[in-house]
Amino acid sequence: MQVSIAMGDVAGKAALGGGAPACLDLEELLATRLLVQGNSGSGKSHLLRRLLEQSAQWVQQCVIDPEGDFVTLADKFGHVVVEAARTAEELARIAARIRRHRVSCVLNLEGLEADAQMRAAAAFLTGLFEAERDYWYPLLVVVDEAQLFAPAGAAEVSEEARRQSLAAMTNLMCRGRKRGLAGVIATQRLAKLAKNVAAEASNFLMGRTFLDIDMARAADLLGMERRQAEMFRDLSRGRFIALGPALSRRPLSIKIGAVETLARSGSPKLLPLPQAPQDAEQLIFTPAPAVAAPVMRRPPAAVPVMRPTEDILREVAALDSSAAAAEEGAAAEPALFPEIAAAAEEERRALFARLLRAIFVDKRAFYQTAAVLYQDFQVRCRIERVQGGLPALPEFRRLLAFARAGVGAEAEAQPLWPQACRLAESLSNEEVEARSVFLALAQAALLGAPCLGDKALARLYRTSSSRRVHSLLKHFEERGLMVVRADFSGKRIVTFPDLQIETAPGRPEAEDRIEPAADSTALTPAAQEENGAGAEEQQGEAGESLTEAEKPEAGDLAQESLPEAANTAAPLPLL
Ligand SMILES: Nc1ncnc2c1ncn2[C@@H]1O[C@H](COP(=O)(O)OP(=O)(O)OP(=O)(O)O)[C@@H](O)[C@H]1O
Numbered sequence: 001m002q003v004s005i006a007m008g009d010v011a012g013k014a015a016l017g018g019g020a021p022a023c024l025d026l027e028e029l030l031a032t033r034l035l036v037q038g039n040s041g042s043g044k045s046h047l048l049r050r051l052l053e054q055s056a057q058w059v060q061q062c063v064i065d066p067e068g069d070f071v072t073l074a075d076k077f078g079h080v081v082v083e084a085a086r087t088a089e090e091l092a093r094i095a096a097r098i099r100r101h102r103v104s105c106v107l108n109l110e111g112l113e114a115d116a117q118m119r120a121a122a123a124f125l126t127g128l129f130e131a132e133r134d135y136w137y138p139l140l141v142v143v144d145e146a147q148l149f150a151p152a153g154a155a156e157v158s159e160e161a162r163r164q165s166l167a168a169m170t171n172l173m174c175r176g177r178k179r180g181l182a183g184v185i186a187t188q189r190l191a192k193l194a195k196n197v198a199a200e201a202s203n204f205l206m207g208r209t210f211l212d213i214d215m216a217r218a219a220d221l222l223g224m225e226r227r228q229a230e231m232f233r234d235l236s237r238g239r240f241i242a243l244g245p246a247l248s249r250r251p252l253s254i255k256i257g258a259v260e261t262l263a264r265s266g267s268p269k270l271l272p273l274p275q276a277p278q279d280a281e282q283l284i285f286t287p288a289p290a291v292a293a294p295v296m297r298r299p300p301a302a303v304p305v306m307r308p309t310e311d312i313l314r315e316v317a318a319l320d321s322s323a324a325a326a327e328e329g330a331a332a333e334p335a336l337f338p339e340i341a342a343a344a345e346e347e348r349r350a351l352f353a354r355l356l357r358a359i360f361v362d363k364r365a366f367y368q369t370a371a372v373l374y375q376d377f378q379v380r381c382r383i384e385r386v387q388g389g390l391p392a393l394p395e396f397r398r399l400l401a402f403a404r405a406g407v408g409a410e411a412e413a414q415p416l417w418p419q420a421c422r423l424a425e426s427l428s429n430e431e432v433e434a435r436s437v438f439l440a441l442a443q444a445a446l447l448g449a450p451c452l453g454d455k456a457l458a459r460l461y462r463t464s465s466s467r468r469v470h471s472l473l474k475h476f477e478e479r480g481l482m483v484v485r486a487d488f489s490g491k492r493i494v495t496f497p498d499l500q501i502e503t504a505p506g507r508p509e510a511e512d513r514i515e516p517a518a519d520s521t522a523l524t525p526a527a528q529e530e531n532g533a534g535a536e537e538q539q540g541e542a543g544e545s546l547t548e549a550e551k552p553e554a555g556d557l558a559q560e561s562l563p564e565a566a567n568t569a570a571p572l573p574l575l
């Protein structure tokens with residue numbers, strides 16, 4: 001059966017056939033598919049609407065509609081509107097039923113993110129494609145803005161969505177004919193449409209096209225001279241060059257006729273402006289009623305931490321020795337003079353802090369695990385002939401976070417510092433690196449210093465990945481510990497809602513310059529003599545002298561998975 005669809009009129013002089021109806025052979029179209037291209041506003045959607053309206057009574061139709069433009073077909077032609085905000089399984093099931101019951105439909109993708117649009121269209125098209133053989137009736141599948149679903153290059157969506165959608169479009173255009181599917185696709189930019197999808201159409205309607213690259217692609221597809229394709233530039237809205245077995249054997253200029261249903265989106269129309277209100281400035285600049293920024297506070301996620309066995313063994317051993325030492329101390333020094341005991345304890349703590357700071361004079365130490373650093377610390381304590389027991393590993397981890405963060409006396413003297421420490425304590429003791437990031441940022445905020453850059457934060461977090469740093473900051477935000485924002489120049493500011501303080505703006509891409517330990521008490525006098533060099537000099541050397549093997553590997557160093565070379569304790573500057 002031959003069905004001729006009236007698409008409009010042949011344009012041009014009457015003597016050359018102008019004014020004659022421009023027809024489209026529907027049966028031929030089902031076998032040979034159609035590609036429509038034209039810049040925005042050239043009239044593609046209007047053309048598709050004309051085609052759908054004129055053929056509605058002859059063939060089942062399905063429109064893949066990214067803008068929700070075609071839902072108006074429902075009223076006049078009875079198309080079922082399928083809202084795409086469903087699961088992939090649901091969409092596939094609906095598609096199968098659409099084929100079975102031969103109902104025309106519009107898949108409305110309006111309001112979905114690009115990624116979700118692609119997945120939904122893929123699920124639906126695949127459902128149509130995989131219908132049982134008994135239901136392979138002819139179905140016109142019209143895809144507007146086809147470059148969204150079959151992009152030529154990498155799209156700004158997930159690879160998975162792109163792959164699914166491209167596969168579904170390829171099936172439609174390359175393998176759909178036997179299953180009764182006839183693809184009609186429209187695109188603004190031929191160069192943005194995957195070549196294999198475009199190449200399967202044998203009929204073309206080319207509208208106004210400005211870009212040379214699109215014109216060249218159009219000329220190639222139509223088998224025209226590129227010079228000839230220049231004519232696409234001058235086409236007015238609603239005019240298309242038609243070519244193909246279902247349209248015309250020679251390029252024919254046609255003017256698309258009127259439509260019966262309305263598009264939901266039209267072209268912008270000029271409207272006279274209203275009288276400028278007297279109080280325009282007030283209307284625009286009056287601040288919105290103050291809304292207290294809600295601070296999201298979630299209970300800390302219970303992350304099961306796999307602890308290395310050697311860590312636990314070392315901790316048990318340390319507990320033993322400190323218990324024994326405590327017993328010894330208690331016997332030697334009954335709590336007769338508590339103030340002396342307290343002063344001694346204070347002194348010991350100061351000594352521990354100093355020894356820990358000394359460890360981080362060497363930049364390589366930032367990439368060592370807590371367990372390795374604990375060994376280093378024990379050695380230093382022995383050299384210093386520290387009396388009494390050493391801190392056990394959990395306590396050591398606590399102290400370590402402060403030392404990693406490079407917390408100095410100035411921050412410690414701030415009235416808000418104890419509160420900042422309490423917030424840091426809410427992080428698990430196992431998360432030494434995360435704590436140190438938190439403390440370093442809190443210190444910057446307390447001192448009004450710029451927010452640390454990604455590289456410095458990555459060093460503190462014992463990683464080389466900025467991505468991991470960003471996830472950590474996000475994690476802090478989710479726990480309501482801080483709010484991270486950027487100013488218009490892209491500088492980062494971290495606010496601590498509980499402390500009501502924030503860092504100065506800092507560039508995320510800033511170089512990581514480790515400040516020398518404020519009091520180079522970091523080095524014991526004996527060691528200073530031996531080394532004959534200041535901490536500053538050492539630090540520079542240590543930082544720069546990292547060999548490739550010693551540098552942290554890109555990726556996840558925070559998982560206690562340092563390469564062998566970095567894990568074997570770096571040569572200690574003090575020994
Ligand atoms: N042949 C025509 N006759 C009358 N009006 C038309 C014709 N073609 C297009 N228009 C009108 O021009 C405007 C733009 O057309 P349309 O929406 O079809 O463009 P488009 O190529 O689909 O653009 P976009 O790529 O931005 O979606 C619409 O308001 C439409 O009604």
Ligand SMILES: [Mg+2]
Pocket residue numbers: 044045046144
């Ligand atoms: Mg359109």
